[in-house]
Ligand SMILES: NC(=O)c1ccc[n+]([C@@H]2O[C@H](COP(=O)([O-])OP(=O)(O)OC[C@H]3O[C@@H](n4cnc5c(N)ncnc54)[C@H](O)[C@@H]3O)[C@@H](O)[C@H]2O)c1
């Protein structure tokens with residue numbers, strides 16, 4: 001087995017995937033057109049329309065239209081996206097509030113699909129070359145695209161201390177591939193990539209270090225969600241905080257991320273799991289995922305949520321998690337921690353220009369000087385290529401909830417509806433079928 005090594009604890013090790021060497025030349029010859037070719041449902045690969053939801057400018061709806069997707073270059077992979085989730089980060093960038101946001105761009109960073117073709121030097125991912133008239137399909141690899149790549153060579157990856165990888169960060173942040181150019185064209189213009197993934201396109205090209213092969217048995221309309229929110233929350237509890245058995249935890253925000261933090265706390269045997277949300281409708285959701293108590297901070301009268309949590313836990317929580325992106329909540333989450341050891345994990349993404357703050361309270365005490373810890377994590381601290389396959393196995397074995405997060409489904413032409421649904425309080429995750437037009 002090549003590079004897909006599975007992580008030891010706290011996950012149950014699963015058998016590694018055997019990924020043979022790729023016949024690159026064959027696949028490149030087969031898919032050498034600048035227009036992607038689609039084999040799905042046809043006897044042979046034929047030209048077809050390839051659509052993507054393009055964000056032409058900030059604050060506008062996405063336009064679903066035809067695009068050209070150039071073949072993958074060295075160390076790149078072209079992927080046919082089957083399903084994508086829609087995350088708040090997509091909406092944030094579309095809104096124009098993201099200081100790194102540039103347009104026109106193809107958003108989307110929770111995706112699953114199959115490898116269609118690979119560029120030079122890609123040795124660990126096999127393109128799906130089967131058609132309905134060919135021999136039985138060889139194993140179709142199901143990559144989950146990640147916006148947090150893992151090269152296993154850079155200073156960050158080698159440190160063993162973080163899941164942040166520095167290899168393609170600079171170009172990824174500018175919306176281009178590592179060689180500084182884009183693979184997308186529409187209406188004669190280059191279109192930018194997003195987070196190195198751009199899953200709102202029927203075909204996308206990504207760096208090989210942004211793709212992870214997972215068991216082909218896993219349903220892609222579920223595994224796409226492991227590309228961001230679910231993994232982020234679960235990882236924040238299990239990998240970043242390493243919640244201990246018997247701990248008292250408070251989770252601020254019971255959306256997709258917060259609910260997954262709750263399931264991570266359950267997995268690690270937390271005693272009190274307190275969900276805090278301003279929307280009472282989230283109580284049933286939080287309890288479904290294992291919260292032991294629900295608190296609506298707007299219903300505490302003059303009492304602050306910090307005071308409430310400190311009293312409920314006899315001195316403060318062992319772990320708190322911000323899953324809202326609100327800097328006021330981040331402060332409350334820190335101050336609700338136990339003196340001496342309480343840790344507050346920031347997961348929510350604050351708006352540009354916002355600052356976090358805290359101060360000595362009278363009483364009880366200083367915040368950081370007296371041992372509380374403030375830390376943050378991206379993707380829950382989970383390493384995309386080496387740790388995600390085990391999470392998929394956990395899901396397949398019934399040890400990780402994924403199906404339960406899906407409240408809405410849409411098709412690519414109606415992708416704007418997914419953004420509208422996300423603004424409503426009852427949407428946890430909307431999965432978009434990228435192949436239904
Ligand atoms: N760090 C990462 O890697 C990462 C990854 C994915 C998402 N995120 C961020 O995590 C955050 C949560 O994402 P989500 O998809 O779960 O969002 P969501 O909107 O589905 O959920 C947020 C929840 O917070 C609640 N809320 C809002 N204000 C609150 C307040 N003042 N007090 C208590 N609860 C409050 C809302 O009612 C909602 O239930 C977002 O900021 C998102 O951008 C971060």
Ligand SMILES: [Zn+2]
Pocket residue numbers: 087088089090109228229
């Ligand atoms: Zn996301």
Ligand SMILES: [Zn+2]
Pocket residue numbers: 149150151152153154155156157158164165166167
């Ligand atoms: Zn790296």
